Amino acid sequence: MSSPALTNLMHETRRFDPPAELAEHANVTADAYGSATQDRLAYWEEQAGRLTWAEPFTRVLDWDDPPFAKWYVGGKLNAAYNCLDRHVEAGLGDRIAYHWVGEPENDTRDITYAELTDEVCRAANALLELGVRTGDRVAIYMPMIPETVVAMLACARIGAPHTVVFGGFSSTALQDRILDCDARIVITADGGYRRGIPSALKPAVDEALKSCPDVRNVVVVRRTGQQIEWNEGRDLWWHEVVGKQSSEHECEAFDAEHPLYVMYTSGTTGKPKGILHTTGGYLVGCSWTQWAVFDLKPDIDVYWTAADIGWVTGHSYIVYGPLSNATTSVMYEGTPDAPHKGRWWEIVEKYEVSILYCAPTAIRTFMKWGAEIPQKFDLSSLRLIGSVGEPINPEAYMWYRETIGGDRCPVVDTWWQTETGMIMITPLPGVTSGKPGSAMTPLPGVCAAVVDDSGKPVQKGSGGYLVLTEPWPAMLRTIWGDDQRYVDTYWSRFPGVYFAGDGAKLDEDGDIWLLGRVDDVMNVSGHRLSTTEIESALVSHPKVAEAAVVGANDPDTGQAVNAFVILRESAADEGAGAEIVTELRDHVAKEIGPIAKPKSIMVVLELPKTRSGKIMRRLLRDVAEKREVGDVTTLADSSVMDLISANLAGGKQED
Incomplete structure (x- = not known):
């Protein structure tokens, strides 16, 4: 899998050492790698202390029946409580949880932790009134609005696993997901905005439910005011059913392995795979990685993951990770070019965003538009920038660092998947040097390797397949309703280890360069x-x-x-x-x-x-x-x- 171009690039690439001030005050030091290597489970036990447990766990990891893991065995907690109530109880109720920015100009809301907690309690009471019980699945098909977060956390609060379906998916895709996880309640909106134009969502729900007779109710948020069809007895307005509820709700603690959500991702057979994430390990992984990888200082930072909640990046780094850390986040509904191509940088300037996390696709789009657009705005508040979703090419990395980061912000080029639930490979900004195009090394407590066709680790300077050799807290537990497919898809190519499906290379320093999906490696x-x-x-x-x-x-x-x-x-x-x-x-x-x-x-x-x-x-x-x-x-x-x-x-x- 080697070729002269990447080999030369790995030799010639620049290295960017951590800024001295950041390194001096970094959340995580170089000692973390050593302590995690010495006793990996003790390290993850320590990170679990970031959360509030209603009942303590008695065992960090049960790996007695691989590849089926149980983390924090015997422990009980509530994800919504860890994201909301405990911060209010700690006196942080007035802290802004989200600066929400709608696509239409001047359509904004600032939502505090106290306000978000009250709304989640109301929504939880509404779901209970609609007959949702612990273990029932709820489908969420929504635009990027605060009620989407509220719906997710209301489900988590009452122990009802949610499945968020990206608002850009068709009615058929929505129907398939509702049927596969047997959801009985759907939460949606009349529509959202895209490039200044209302985009309908409710009609896709109506079409999907023609083949989903077991859905009892559809709860609809009024967002755009579009005319929609109404099914009396089934359809309910959010503001009516949620608005009448009490803001008091005593949440229940659930087992660490209680299902939190199901997220569907593409499958090689064409049938989407329902990736199951459970509560304790997932929340530990998201909380620690958001704090460590982005060197988060929640009392001063304004954090923006520019993604959609319909994808795992939104789940882990817009909702569960940031809220568990009492972060102030930006949440943006629209596209980068509406109403103008400087929209993102206008938001960074207005809210003094200090941490930005986005996809290489967006970065390359901004490159195409030209540096003169972001240069019109004050981006001096940024202190750290990240990349997610696919390998970032060195040209885009350098443009991002120089044009957006002012040649001063470290770039955290992160590798992870829907299945991993949390960031797995990335530089730690206060510890690790950055190389344009390289995801660098596994995080402390994460064990990854690059192996050849026979599953043996490759030498430095060689390429192969990326595998994860030990279980990690936020790992998927199975594919919903299909344990055998879980085993066959992820654990059969190289027995005993998780095969990520990506190609990778090690450079002469032992740092990892992701090459994309193995099916995107050509044999010419x-x-x-x-x-x-x-x-x-x-x-x-x-x-x-x-x-x-x-x-x-x-x-x-x-x-x-x-x-x-x-x-x-x-x-x-x-x-x-x-x-x-x-x-x-x-x-x-x-x-x-x-x-x-x-x-x-x-x-x-x-x-x-x-x-x-x-x-x-x-x-x-x-x-x-x-x-x-x-x-x-x-x-x-x-x-x-x-x-x-x-x-x-x-x-x-x-x-």
Whole structure:
């Protein structure tokens, strides 16, 4: 899995040492690595002390029946209490929990911990009135509004596992998830805002429930005022059913292994996998990592995870991690370019955001728009910036650090998954040097390795597969309703260890470089090439803003490299003819080698992305292999594929 480009990059890359002031006052010191290595379970026992336990646990880890783990055995706690009540009881009720920013300008709310606690209690009482009991599942299909957080915590408060379905998913996707986890209550809204336009949600719920006869009630938040169909007896307004409730609710403590939520993620068979997270271990993992990785100082920091709550990043680092640490967070409903392309930086300036956590896709978009946009705003409040969701290419890392971070903010390039529940591999900002493009090392208490095809650890300077060799607190417990699929999917490729499905390399220092999903590693004439690596080479060209690379079947080479690129606005004005395609192919050959030169490059205006910013490479693979494009229902804008197909039909793809 090695290639000259990444090898050279790993030798030549810059290192950024922790800023002296941050290192001096860091939450976590270098000693943590040693103590966690010496006694890993004792280390995780110590971190559990961050939470309030109604009953203490008697055993840190039960790993008697791998891969089925139990953490903090015998302990009891309540997630909502740990996120809310205890902070109010500690005198922090007036602290802002969320600066909520709606997409329409001047649509904002500041919500204190006391206010959030009261609203969660009302919502919990409403759910109880609707017949929801401990263990019942509740589906949440909502925009990025405070009531989404309230709904999640109300479920946690009464022990009803929630399944949050991303608001960009179709009615079919919603229906499948409701049926799979047998939810009886759905919480939704009439709609949300996207680029200044109301976007409906309730109609998708109505359509989904045609095939979900066991759903008793739909609770609807009035957000946009759109006209919606109403099913009398089933549908209820949030402000009516929740608004009439008491703000007093005595929460119950649940076993540490009580299910907290089910989150669905893509499966290789096409059927989504319901990832089950339980309460104690997950909350310990989220709480500790948010505090440690971001060097959080909750009494002074303003923290912003620019993600959607419909994904695990939102669960762990908008809701459960930050609230368990009494953090003041920003929560934003809209897109980065509405009502203007400086919207994010306007928010950073207004709320004096000190920690920003976002996806490389967003960073590359900002690169395309140009540095002059963020330079109009005062970003001096930022002291730490992070990356999440996919490997960040060095070019984007450097732009992020220099343009957004003022060349002073450390970048925490984090690797983790829906399944891991918490950040697993990242630099610790007060301890670890940063390298552009590298996630660096596992966190204290996390055991990861890069192995070859036979499962043996690779040597420094070599590549292979990323595995986790020991259980960790926030790990998934199973796939909802399918233990065997859990075993087969994650624990069968390399017996005894968790296979993350990602390729990785170790550099000469032993630091980890993620290469993306293994199915995004191409075999071209016997050479294994990473799509991420070629994308990084393309984006390093000054004319390219963003790139996506896929491998397509080829009768001569097994697979061929196919690239789709978005040009920076200054370069796009020059046209997108054969000259730029030749220039980019030669650039990749120079950066990596002739074997990596794309067989085809298509210049496009947009790439197919979900609303969370993930590039849907399977659709690009369909285009490259000249077959019918698959399901596009999860795209933010399905018309993008029509434009790409039109480009292809028009002969604009260059070989």
